[in-house]
Amino acid sequence: MFLPERRVDPPGIYEKPFKEMYDYIVVGAGSAGSVVATRLSEDYATSVLLLEAGISDLEPDDVTQIPYLWPSLIGSEKDWGYLSVQQKYSHFAYKNERAYIPQGKVLGGSSSINAQVFVRGSRNNYDQWEHEGAVGWGYDDVLPFFKKLENATDTTYRDSTLRGLHGPIVIKEITGSILQSFHQTAAMEIGFPTVDCNSDDPIGRLLVSINGVGGF
Structure with a gap:
């Protein structure tokens, strides 16, 4: 397994495959997971694998890099697109009284798709x-x-x-x-x-x- 190469990365940076074992595996590269992985990796003798179900937001022209375009990310491939349970006392204007709950499916999690x-x-x-x-x-x-x-x-x-x-x-x-x-x-x-x-x-x-x- 190899990480996908991007045009902005130095040549050969992703030629090294994943290791068979890590000291820590952090699941979810959202606001919390990213911080946990960062702090753990401050010990250079420690190997950390950070896993994210979504895609990267590191391309220079990525929409996540432009703050005022964040509404365009709602409902996109970078959003899990959750719905609430049916509400009893609110959301009467919504279909089946269920609220749309955007959650980031991208490196950075919801912090990458909010305002x-x-x-x-x-x-x-x-x-x-x-x-x-x-x-x-x-x-x-x-x-x-x-x-x-x-x-x-x-x-x-x-x-x-x-x-x-x-x-x-x-x-x-x-x-x-x-x-x-x-x-x-x-x-x-x-x-x-x-x-x-x-x-x-x-x-x-x-x-x-x-x-x-x-x-x-």
Whole structure:
């Protein structure tokens, strides 16, 4: 078995076949699997095989390299194209009340087919998991790892104790159209503050983060 050769690769780089044995085999090259494989491979004495069911997104002209074209990836060969179970109280405008759930079938997983939006989830979600028995998965437990992977120095919330400044993923704020100022004014008039979408209480008009440079 050989990896498929691409025109951008140096000649002969894929002539070496897969090894018969590896120290680690990581199944799934999505956001989590890619990071796990990267961290394991930092030990040069360790051999790591990363498997992905989908295709590569490393071609220079690949659509995944152009952020504003991400909607064209929904329903493509790079999307698993899952459907939810039939909903009882919502999705009445959808066929059989089932929601379409795009999930990346490509190197990088769903992080390669979304809009690069960087949202951790609410503190309540993690604390609820811990309350239900997932010890070590509370918000205060996972926060140091979120901070470790991001670099938010070029944002208005860079001084927040909830943000990291030295990680490999550069975070930027989405800059919208002139309508953005009207949205902010309207939110303030009805009592909603402007908050970081990754604050521990993200209720209000959100400052949305994007992965500005690229991931692992």
